[in-house]
Amino acid sequence: ILKLQFLYLIVYIIPLRHMALAAALVAGAVLAAAPADPTDTQYFNEESAIRRGLKGKYAGKGGTDARILVPDFVIDFLQMKVDFFNEFTGADCRLTATTQASWLNDIKDDLKTSRQLDAYFLFGNWIPTLGGLEPITKRVQSQDALEWTDVWHDVRMGAANFAGETYAMPLDGDVIAMAFRSGLLEGVGRAKPNTWEEMLDTAALLHGMDHNGDGERDYGICLSSAESDISGTLFWAVAAPYLQRLGPEFGYHFNASTMEPAMSAQPEAFEAALDTYRQLMSFTSFSDRGEYSTWKEQLALFSSGRCAILINYLGPLRMAISTQEANNLTDIRLARLPGVRCPDAQRANGLCNFAEYAGDDLVNFVPMLASGGKCVSIRASAEPAQKDVAYDLMAFLSDPVTSFHDVANPGSLFDPARRSHVLYLDDSNTVQYQAFVSNGWLPAQLADLKLLTKQNFEGRNSGTRNAGLDLRIQGSFDYIETTTVRNLHAMLAASNTTDTTVLAKVLAGTRQAIAQAWEATTDLYGRESQLRMYRASLGLSVAVTEEEAVVDLVPVIVPIVTVSVVAIAALFAWTRYQQWLLKTRTRDISRAPVGSAEIAMLFTDIQQSTRLWDLNRTAMAEAVEAHHNCMRQCIHEGGGYEVKTIGDAFMVAHSDPEALLKIAANAQMRLMHVPWPAALMRDENMVEETVDVDGEQVIAARGLRVRMGIAYGPMNCKFDKVAKGFDYYGETVNCASRVEACAWGGQIVVTRETLSNMHAWTSQTITERWQKLGYAVKNVGPARLRGISGTQDLWEVAPAALKHREFEGVRRVDADTAAEANKKCYTEMTAEELRGELVSVYRLLLGLKDLLVNDVSNFPRYAGYSILTVLGEFDERRMFTGANGWTENPTRNPLTAVITNAEVERMDALLSAHTEADISNRKASRHTSEQSTLMVVPIHEDTRTPSDPINTPTLTTPISLIVGKDII
Numbered sequence: 001i002l003k004l005q006f007l008y009l010i011v012y013i014i015p016l017r018h019m020a021l022a023a024a025l026v027a028g029a030v031l032a033a034a035p036a037d038p039t040d041t042q043y044f045n046e047e048s049a050i051r052r053g054l055k056g057k058y059a060g061k062g063g064t065d066a067r068i069l070v071p072d073f074v075i076d077f078l079q080m081k082v083d084f085f086n087e088f089t090g091a092d093c094r095l096t097a098t099t100q101a102s103w104l105n106d107i108k109d110d111l112k113t114s115r116q117l118d119a120y121f122l123f124g125n126w127i128p129t130l131g132g133l134e135p136i137t138k139r140v141q142s143q144d145a146l147e148w149t150d151v152w153h154d155v156r157m158g159a160a161n162f163a164g165e166t167y168a169m170p171l172d173g174d175v176i177a178m179a180f181r182s183g184l185l186e187g188v189g190r191a192k193p194n195t196w197e198e199m200l201d202t203a204a205l206l207h208g209m210d211h212n213g214d215g216e217r218d219y220g221i222c223l224s225s226a227e228s229d230i231s232g233t234l235f236w237a238v239a240a241p242y243l244q245r246l247g248p249e250f251g252y253h254f255n256a257s258t259m260e261p262a263m264s265a266q267p268e269a270f271e272a273a274l275d276t277y278r279q280l281m282s283f284t285s286f287s288d289r290g291e292y293s294t295w296k297e298q299l300a301l302f303s304s305g306r307c308a309i310l311i312n313y314l315g316p317l318r319m320a321i322s323t324q325e326a327n328n329l330t331d332i333r334l335a336r337l338p339g340v341r342c343p344d345a346q347r348a349n350g351l352c353n354f355a356e357y358a359g360d361d362l363v364n365f366v367p368m369l370a371s372g373g374k375c376v377s378i379r380a381s382a383e384p385a386q387k388d389v390a391y392d393l394m395a396f397l398s399d400p401v402t403s404f405h406d407v408a409n410p411g412s413l414f415d416p417a418r419r420s421h422v423l424y425l426d427d428s429n430t431v432q433y434q435a436f437v438s439n440g441w442l443p444a445q446l447a448d449l450k451l452l453t454k455q456n457f458e459g460r461n462s463g464t465r466n467a468g469l470d471l472r473i474q475g476s477f478d479y480i481e482t483t484t485v486r487n488l489h490a491m492l493a494a495s496n497t498t499d500t501t502v503l504a505k506v507l508a509g510t511r512q513a514i515a516q517a518w519e520a521t522t523d524l525y526g527r528e529s530q531l532r533m534y535r536a537s538l539g540l541s542v543a544v545t546e547e548e549a550v551v552d553l554v555p556v557i558v559p560i561v562t563v564s565v566v567a568i569a570a571l572f573a574w575t576r577y578q579q580w581l582l583k584t585r586t587r588d589i590s591r592a593p594v595g596s597a598e599i600a601m602l603f604t605d606i607q608q609s610t611r612l613w614d615l616n617r618t619a620m621a622e623a624v625e626a627h628h629n630c631m632r633q634c635i636h637e638g639g640g641y642e643v644k645t646i647g648d649a650f651m652v653a654h655s656d657p658e659a660l661l662k663i664a665a666n667a668q669m670r671l672m673h674v675p676w677p678a679a680l681m682r683d684e685n686m687v688e689e690t691v692d693v694d695g696e697q698v699i700a701a702r703g704l705r706v707r708m709g710i711a712y713g714p715m716n717c718k719f720d721k722v723a724k725g726f727d728y729y730g731e732t733v734n735c736a737s738r739v740e741a742c743a744w745g746g747q748i749v750v751t752r753e754t755l756s757n758m759h760a761w762t763s764q765t766i767t768e769r770w771q772k773l774g775y776a777v778k779n780v781g782p783a784r785l786r787g788i789s790g791t792q793d794l795w796e797v798a799p800a801a802l803k804h805r806e807f808e809g810v811r812r813v814d815a816d817t818a819a820e821a822n823k824k825c826y827t828e829m830t831a832e833e834l835r836g837e838l839v840s841v842y843r844l845l846l847g848l849k850d851l852l853v854n855d856v857s858n859f860p861r862y863a864g865y866s867i868l869t870v871l872g873e874f875d876e877r878r879m880f881t882g883a884n885g886w887t888e889n890p891t892r893n894p895l896t897a898v899i900t901n902a903e904v905e906r907m908d909a910l911l912s913a914h915t916e917a918d919i920s921n922r923k924a925s926r927h928t929s930e931q932s933t934l935m936v937v938p939i940h941e942d943t944r945t946p947s948d949p950i951n952t953p954t955l956t957t958p959i960s961l962i963v964g965k966d967i968i
Helices: 002-013 021-032 041-045 049-054 072-089 103-114 124-129 137-142 153-160 182-187 196-206 231-243 267-281 295-303 314-322 344-348 384-397 404-408 431-437 443-457 476-494 500-525 527-537 565-586 609-615 617-637 657-671 731-742 752-756 766-772 815-827 831-848 907-912 916-925
Strands: 067-071 094-098 119-123 176-181 219-222 307-313 332-336 356-358 361-364 374-378 599-606 641-646 649-654 689-693 696-701 706-713 716-720 725-729 748-751 775-783 792-799 934-938 960-964
Touching: 049 072, 049 384, 067 072, 067 103, 067 384, 072 094, 072 384, 103 119, 119 124, 119 384, 124 153, 124 374, 124 527, 153 443, 176 182, 176 231, 176 314, 182 196, 196 219, 196 267, 196 307, 219 295, 231 267, 231 307, 231 476, 267 476, 267 500, 295 307, 295 314, 307 314, 314 332, 332 443, 374 384, 404 431, 431 443, 476 500, 500 527, 565 617, 599 609, 599 617, 599 657, 599 731, 609 617, 617 641, 617 649, 617 657, 641 725, 649 657, 649 725, 657 706, 657 748, 657 752, 657 792, 706 731, 706 752, 731 748, 731 792, 748 752, 752 792
Parallel strands: 067 094, 067 119, 219 307, 706 748
Antiparallel strands: 119 374, 176 307, 176 332, 356 361, 599 649, 599 706, 641 649, 689 696, 716 725, 748 792, 775 792, 934 960
């Protein structure tokens, strides 16, 4: 793993603009030079009470094969430890690796369904969100050799404990800290910064200087800023002392009585934190490159001497120290993060009760105990024998006598979790001291580590320290990372100004945007349940007392201000930004189901959209925007992945077919309550329809009618570098598209395979079973779908609230009815309808020109059309012939249309410029003149062979497609 991390640094850091090759190579030593063997001879030979009790305990016994899930970034380190444990005890523990991206979901899946694992490595702040973990309170309290109280109070209570029960064995005490180059600071007359104000002053002096003698401009601070990294956590480490002034039980995320975001109750304090972060970023590599970077890239910069200060978890700081001699950086020192100075007025109001003096200043420090650290938990439903083995392994790893070896080793990523881990670091005669020194530590750095660990962890249980616990509720990643970082990026993009008025608007708008996103996330998971979980994570009673209900930070921190034009402008900007944010959420590739053997796929499309566009383009544009917002909200809430949109059609993937059906059902219900444009509401495709139910008129449909189809099965997944997202291919995808084409507007149609893979499917009494789950289902018969082998058994599914919607089966039940429908469509189509269809075709081409999807035969949905060639930004021309896929041979196709980017944009105007009479005349004449701007191309010839698996018979009526001659 160390070699792989070294390669990561080489591959990703070297190409970055303005980074020297030499710097990146030296930085690689941070990981490459770490000891390959995470244990040593002394570790193997250590004696302890725990080891004496475990030696040979399971030798010759059965039922000792405990299975433990671990993330891949520590599996090599842990495998050696587990191998030693198995040899030492006679047990048979086995590790199962998972990726960091799927780690949490794999734990949830195993707890909920598969139940194949007995224990899990996890982060402490995940524990409240996981059901089914085994309490180990009695075990840890009764095992004297474990020395449970030696574990720091906040690690025990803030990571391993929830609502009074201990659920995990902590191995790691994660905290955000800083490393700084003491020689560089002394060179500009500055000492270690104690406040963020001092940090900004120091960084400003050091930014732009050459710190490593390579002749290049270097940076004041190294601070990661990339999305899906740790950037959100680092920002909240900056913000915590601005917001948490009344003590740890108040937290810095929410009001513990109302679940209102703390940033809303303390707007001025939070905007000050935003401004501090903005200025910090101006002293990082972002100021030169304009690119967001990961923690590994920033660690590489610091280790190559290009940054004066590094802010990160303690683990990466330890990595930098372990290779400092090789990188000629022997002046690295460690310290806790700065705090915020407490003015006299705040101290008088009781807002600095936890502050402490740093020099002459009274400073509010809030040490950020991020993620809760790495722990091990047991599955409650595991067999008793496996629970015993798993617990013994946990105790073995947390042994108070031997676990300091893991903390001394930078390859473990385990930070001090016990007092004993740092207690003897000032005594050169101890084995603890020698273990750190052997890994490259200097005496001054050991003193720093001991001091900052005590400052971060000591005193909580005696009420003398203001610890900042990480967020431990459902959706914590959405709160801390996703919504925070995306809004921070928007702020940085908009704050490149010296105009203080504009900057104030940007800060206020960012605060409102984050607060609104947090409110939406809270509502998504349930406000009451989130409040209970948040209170429990702070050690408060679940119920809110009367005294707490009236606590409000606003009167004592900031005065109430009148809503101004600035706030209104910020709110408008926030509204537009939230629409963009919602789209990026649903397209977040971390949501894409890529590791599942089978995937559920949903296709949607608006019924008669062409007609509505022609009716009122302005109103339809508004309606489509509202439709997209509604769909994306449902996709986000349901955990789906928006593969793409094609015009007004959505393609959505999910690993769970039941969850995907819920997305579709929620969308159908919510679409009826969207405030649709009045200009469209009289059209038959929008008008409100009611049905009589027991003498009462119930709304059955209102607004856009959207067809939806779902199929479930195997499919191929590939990352599209151009679209920067995952796309899906295969017969299941094609089937989902065909199923959607069978549906009427407002109808959800699914395949039997989709239903049979849902948890609700337990017997042949499908209808009764689904009624209990809040759905109405009925079989709409077998259907032969174009391009799909065999027949598909289709089912109509509707939420109970929409069970009164009536449909005549599906739009295409078999080939015969499809043929009749197609004949009717073509023989009875008016000139105006034909023009509308042409517009639809060109809109489709415009939407597809950059995608070249493998199957476009379903657009538009009338048999006889073939969209053959799409020429966009690509160098190749490829034809789609339905049964035979892409081909270079145009002879099998009755129509060839080569469309360029510029020409596609003129299609609507070109077609709209001709009157109905003009189109009708040209349709009837079936000829082309040199002066004509329209060209009639016959497409009624049928060149297919009987073996083609397309269930569309030859059309009996000659059909012509009218297109602009200049784009043929």
